[in-house]
Amino acid sequence: MIALALLAIGLCGAGLVAAGFPDRPADGTDRALRICVGAALGAGAWSAAYAAGRMSGIAAGLKDVILCCAGAALLLLGRRKPRAAPSAVDPAPRWLWALLVCASVVAAASFLEHDWRFPDGGWDAWMVWNLRARFLVRAPDLRTVFSPNLLFWAHPDYPWLVPGVVAQGFLLAGRESSWIPELVAAGYGVLAVATVSLALARLHGARWGVIGALGVATLPTFAIFASNQQADIPLSVYVSCAAALLMIAGASADRSLRLVALAGFSAGLGTWTKNEGALYALCLAAGLLFRTRDWRATFAFAAGALPAVALLIFFKRYAPPNDLARFSTPATLIAHALDVRRWGELLLQSLRRIVFFQVFALWLVAELLVLAVWVRRLPGTAVGTALFLAAVAYAPIYVLQPQPLTWVFRTSVDRIILQLWPAAVLATSLALARTTART
Amino acid sequence: MTRERITAAVAMLAAVGMLRSAGLHFVSEPLHDFRRERIDPRYAPAKALLPPAGEIGYVSDEPVATGPETVETTSAGTRLFEQAQYALAPLVLRYGDDRAPFVLANLADPASLAELARERRLLVVAEPFPGTAILRPR
Numbered sequence: 001m002i003a004l005a006l007l008a009i010g011l012c013g014a015g016l017v018a019a020g021f022p023d024r025p026a027d028g029t030d031r032a033l034r035i036c037v038g039a040a041l042g043a044g045a046w047s048a049a050y051a052a053g054r055m056s057g058i059a060a061g062l063k064d065v066i067l068c069c070a071g072a073a074l075l076l077l078g079r080r081k082p083r084a085a086p087s088a089v090d091p092a093p094r095w096l097w098a099l100l101v102c103a104s105v106v107a108a109a110s111f112l113e114h115d116w117r118f119p120d121g122g123w124d125a126w127m128v129w130n131l132r133a134r135f136l137v138r139a140p141d142l143r144t145v146f147s148p149n150l151l152f153w154a155h156p157d158y159p160w161l162v163p164g165v166v167a168q169g170f171l172l173a174g175r176e177s178s179w180i181p182e183l184v185a186a187g188y189g190v191l192a193v194a195t196v197s198l199a200l201a202r203l204h205g206a207r208w209g210v211i212g213a214l215g216v217a218t219l220p221t222f223a224i225f226a227s228n229q230q231a232d233i234p235l236s237v238y239v240s241c242a243a244a245l246l247m248i249a250g251a252s253a254d255r256s257l258r259l260v261a262l263a264g265f266s267a268g269l270g271t272w273t274k275n276e277g278a279l280y281a282l283c284l285a286a287g288l289l290f291r292t293r294d295w296r297a298t299f300a301f302a303a304g305a306l307p308a309v310a311l312l313i314f315f316k317r318y319a320p321p322n323d324l325a326r327f328s329t330p331a332t333l334i335a336h337a338l339d340v341r342r343w344g345e346l347l348l349q350s351l352r353r354i355v356f357f358q359v360f361a362l363w364l365v366a367e368l369l370v371l372a373v374w375v376r377r378l379p380g381t382a383v384g385t386a387l388f389l390a391a392v393a394y395a396p397i398y399v400l401q402p403q404p405l406t407w408v409f410r411t412s413v414d415r416i417i418l419q420l421w422p423a424a425v426l427a428t429s430l431a432l433a434r435t436t437a438r439t
Numbered sequence: 440m441t442r443e444r445i446t447a448a449v450a451m452l453a454a455v456g457m458l459r460s461a462g463l464h465f466v467s468e469p470l471h472d473f474r475r476e477r478i479d480p481r482y483a484p485a486k487a488l489l490p491p492a493g494e495i496g497y498v499s500d501e502p503v504a505t506g507p508e509t510v511e512t513t514s515a516g517t518r519l520f521e522q523a524q525y526a527l528a529p530l531v532l533r534y535g536d537d538r539a540p541f542v543l544a545n546l547a548d549p550a551s552l553a554e555l556a557r558e559r560r561l562l563v564v565a566e567p568f569p570g571t572a573i574l575r576p577r
Binding site: 090092093095096099102103106107109110113114116117118119120123126127130131134135138139144145147149150151152153154207211214215218219220223323327357358361362363366374401402403404407432433435436 | 441446450455457459461463464468474477478504505507508511517520521524525528532
C-alpha cells in the first residue's frame with residue numbers, strides 16, 4: 001500500500017506537470033523545478049482525492065489506483081513535445097553558494113531544535129491540523145470529524161489538505177507516529193525554498209536562484225513555522241508554485257494556457273489547504289486579468305482551480321460556519337467597519353510588525369524599501385498585483401473580525417506574512433533581475 | 440543598482456537573519472525556555488477508562504474561551520481543553536456539560552478536584568493521573 005501511495009503521488013504529480021508544461025525540460029534546473037512542482041501538486045492531489053473519496057465513499061486503495069491511471073495517462077499524452085529553451089545563465093559566485101550552505105544548515109538545525117522543544121508541534125498543530133488527522137484516522141464517520149459540538153477552537157470549517165496527507169501517512173504506517181507530521185512539515189519546508197529558488201534560476205540564472213533561496217530560508221520565523229506542523233508553509237508552497245508557473249507562462253511569447261491552468265490547479269490546492277487560500281486564488285485570478293486583459297488565460301486559471309474549489313464547496317456542506325460568520329452579526333460588522341479606532345489600531349500594529357526584528361530580522365523592512373523605491377516604477381505583473389490585492393484585502397478582514405483586534409492580529413499576522421513570503425520573494429527578485437538585466 | 444550590489448545586500452540580510460535564528464535557537468531558548476511535555480501521556484490513563492467514541496462532558500478549574508470576548512483571558516484553560524481534545528479524539532469533549540454519563544475533569548491544580556466535584560454535584564470515579572479525573576453525575 002505504501003508503494004501504491006508513493007506511485008500515486010509520483011505519477012499524478014508527473015502527469016500534471018507533463019500535461020501543464022508545453023515543452024520538455026531543457027536542463028537540470030528546469031527538470032528539478034518540474035520535480036518540485038510535481039511533488040507539491042502530486043501530494044496535494046493525493047490528499048484532495050482522499051478527501052473526495054472519504055466524502056463520497058471511495059476506498060483509499062481504489063483512489064490511489066485511479067490517481068496512478070490518471071497520472072500515467074497524462075504522462076503518455078504529454079510525450080513528444082519540443083525541448084524548452086535552456087535556463088538563463090548567470091552563475092552565482094562561490095561565496096554566495098557557501099552562504100546558501102550555511103543558511104541551509106542553520107535553517108535545518110533551527111527546524112530540529114524547534115521540533116525537539118515542541119514535540120507535538122505548534123499550538124495550531126495539535127489544536128487544529130493534527131487533531132483533524134487523528135479524527136480522520138480514528139473516526140469512521142465524517143460527521144464526528146466535523147461535529148458542530150466541537151469547540152470552535154478546533155476550526156472544523158478549515159479545509160484539510162495537510163490533515164489528509166498526515167492521516168494517510170498514519171494509516172499507511174499503521175500507527176500515529178510523530179515523525180509522520182514532522183516529515184510532512186519538513187517536506188513542505190524544502191519545497192517552499194526549492195520552488196522559489198529553482199523558478200528564479202530557471203528564468204534568470206543561478207545567482208538569482210541562490211538569492212531567492214536565501215530570501216526564504218533566512219527569514220528567522222520560516223524554520224519555526226515549517227517545524228510547527230501547521231498549514232501555513234504548505235499554503236505558501238501552493239501560492240508560490242502558482243506564482244512561479246504564471247511567471248514562466250508570462251515569460252514566453254505565447255502564454256501557454258495549459259501552464260496557466262496548472263497554476264490555477266496549484267492555487268486551487270491552496271484553497272484546499274487553508275481558508276486564506278481562496279483569497280489568494282481570487283487575487284491571482286484578478287491580478288492575471290488586470291495585468292494581461294486576457295480573458296482566455298483567466299478562464300484557464302479558473303478552470304485549473306475548479307477541481308479543488310468544487311471539493312471545497314462540497315466540503316462546506318459538512319463544515320460549520322467560520323468564526324467571522326458564527327460570532328458576527330450585521331450590527332457588529334457595521335460597528336467594526338465604522339470604528340476609526342480599529343483602523344488606527346490596525347495601522348499602528350502593522351507598522352510595528354514591519355520592524356519586528358525577532359521574527360523577520362531586516363527582511364520585511366528591506367522588502368518594503370525595494371517595493372517603494374524600485375519595484376513601483378516598473379511595469380506591474382500579475383503576481384505582484386495579486387500579492388498587493390491580498391495585502392490590501394486583509395485590512396477589512398482584520399477590522400471586521402469578532403475577536404479583539406490586538407489579539408487576533410498578534411496571533412495571526414506572522415503566519416499570513418509567511419504564507420505570502422515565498423511568492424513575494426519570487427516576484428521581487430524577478431523584478432530586480434529584470435531591472436539589472438536592462439542596465 | 441547592479442546585480443553585484445543586490446547580491447551583496449541580500450547576503451547581508453541573510454547573514455543578519457541567520458544570526459538571529461542561531462541566537463534564538465542555540466543561545467536564547469536553551470537558556471530561557473523549556474522543552475514542552477508531550478501531550479498524550481497526561482491523558483493516556485484517562486483514555487483507557489473512557490468510551491472509545493461519542494461525546495463526554497468536560498469540566499475544569501480554568502475557564503475555556505467559548506466566544507471571542509474571552510480569548511485573551513483564558514489561555515491556560517483553553518490550552519488544557521484543546522490538549523485533552525487532541526489526546527482523546529475521536530471523543531468529542533463538551534465544555535461545561537456536567538450531566539453527561541462520563542465527565543472529564545482536567546485541572547491546572549489537582550487539589551481543586553474535591554471542591555469542583557462538590558460544586559457540580561459529581562462523583563469521582565477515577566483519578567488516573569494527577570490533574571485528570573473521570574467523574575459522573577451524582
